[in-house]
Amino acid sequence: MKKQLGACVLVAASTAVSAQSSVTLYGRVDGGIEYLNHIANGTGGSSSRWSAEGGDWGTSMLGFKGSEDLGGGTSALFDLETALQIMNGTTGGGRLFSRRAYVGLKNETWGQLQAGRNLFIDSDGVWEFDPFVQQAVSSASLVRGRNWQQTSNNVEYHSPVWHGFDVQGQYAFGNQPGAWNSGAPGEFGRSDGIMLSYHSSRFDMRGIYDELRDQNGRLSNIFTASREYFVGGNLRVEKFKIQAAYTHYAAPDSPVGVADSADHYWLGATYQATQRWAMTAAGFYIHVGAGGGDAAHDPSSHAMLYALGTTYNLSARTFLYGTVAYVNNSKNGTFSVFATPRDSSSPTSPMAGESQTGAYIGMMHVF
Template identity: 80%
Template sequence: MKLRASTAAVLLAATPAVYAQTSVTLYGRVDGGLEYLNHVANGSGGTSTRWSAEGGDWGTSMLGLKGVEDLGGGLTALFDLETALQIMNGTTGGGRMFSRRAYVGLSDERWGRVQMGRNLFIDSDGVWEFDPLVQQAVSSASLVRGRNWQQTSNNVEYHSPVFGGFDVQGQYAFGNQSRGFNDGAPDDFGRSDGIMLTYHSPLFDVRGIYDELRDPNGRFSNIFTASREYFVGANVRVSKFKIQGAYTHYAAPDTPAGLADSADHYWLGATYEPNQRWAVTAAGFYIKVGEGAGDAAHDPSGHATLYVLGTTYNLSKRTFLYGTVAYLRNSSHANFSVFATPRDANPNTSPLAGESQTGAYVGMMHNF
């Protein structure tokens, strides 16, 4: 929804600088539906089945404001303020006013874009495009316990123009702590960074990412919460099919001795779109955790395989219905969930070690 600059200024009670905006856009999406999950560990040594009304299963509900100002000569000032929403109880993401994005920047047609503030971490910004399930609640994030859909604060980012189909994105998130350059605020990430190289063409896309996500103490202490990541992914378009595959390696060299400190993640999927309204996606995801024991926060050596089938049906350009069903098989010591639940989360959706799990959800997404 486009707002005239003067109207936006009145509505937002902003400073006079807002009047200089060429345009301000109010945008967002709202996602709600029903969810089924079995074999959820109940804390009493057994498992239970859960039926629930859920928001954000296909994609995070969100509300945002973004604006641009033409400064002339190909130079543009920009900003974006965006928060996650949970429509089932009306709360915002993580108690923050703007949980997903809050940045300001400059964009130049020749030199690229620089922006500063809070944003999606670089792998979250880069992996979804190569995920057959586009990082739904069941997706590439499931078997890495949400490692690839985080946000970080204190970011400085650069996005290059496209040269011959190639572009580069770099991100550097300061820890902002005096006690140590790599440290971060309590309950937040430490200094983190990454670089992404992409090639796009009409027939295929290829992307490589290297990133470092540190814990508040500035260490790589857990493969799924604070680690180094090496990612390569590809999309191939053939007629009405899009085929997507990727490989990711995680390494956490500061993990306590004796615990698993590496993992390898693979996936392959395809989407069939016979017309503009309907699409069907099938995918398989596999995780292999390296040698080592586990504890409350660290996964032990083991492996799991996730099979997913999903569909969407467009009611209009802005509204669609969706349905997804998933089945997960754990090895004897693994307890991954079909949803991206941290190992020490409370409440948790994980099954008992070695148990399989089935999950499904249906719902509706509206974009505005």
């Protein structure tokens, strides 16, 4: 899945790299074809589309990571990772390293401490309990991408594993003078979270509490700037992996009259039919609490998303995939099968109360 950089790449740095240091180039490339119907067209009707898409199963990315043994069980480390859109050759959000850019120290006894940009703590923690591992159709769909964000200015700690348990904490500074909770234009404000996990050969459990604040430092939107309470579990039984989770979102700083809470549930299973072929099925449900909505806020509503997917491994590094999904919205619901923000510049949501079907097929190569 990963390979060392060729000697020709390391020649320039050879004087600074010892036998106890390593640098690794890694990444993945994902591309395919996508179908989506009942997309609201802004004129009171809806349309369908076929499109070439990258990253439906998982974000294409390119990264460099390295470590240096400092002795005594301690090592220095770094990770630089950016998202890629292979259909047009751009990088994520116009950043050189959009997903990860951090440096830190790791010790076998006291854990890992790092600083820099990283996936927000729930993005780093929810995917492992999502039957669709945060694909384009996944646990992110009915929360409009709330659980796959990244934050800057992080200080983060990962504990060692103790009898199957470990703890992770993350704190993202706003970095603004005179406004402790605020963030720079276009960035999140001060955000933080803590995650407790347990892993064993038969089952896993995880609990997360986090706060993701808007630029003004407020918890103003259940799906973009809110508190999150998450609990999830995995159970492995022979060829089956069963996954379930519950999340509560609260946004107490939402405008008066706007819905400020939501509850999200899911249940799914993956059947590993053969060493190469697997099938996954799941249901996701969202219930938005009482209150109205506007261009950026969802009103009181509910929706059910059904998804069925499959993967087939051509090799240890390359696989084919296919996913089909259907969402059934309540009268006021406009949830898409994809994780599109309500005020997105490239909307995929249907009209209020309308159902939607989406599907995609593609290939991913990991290196």
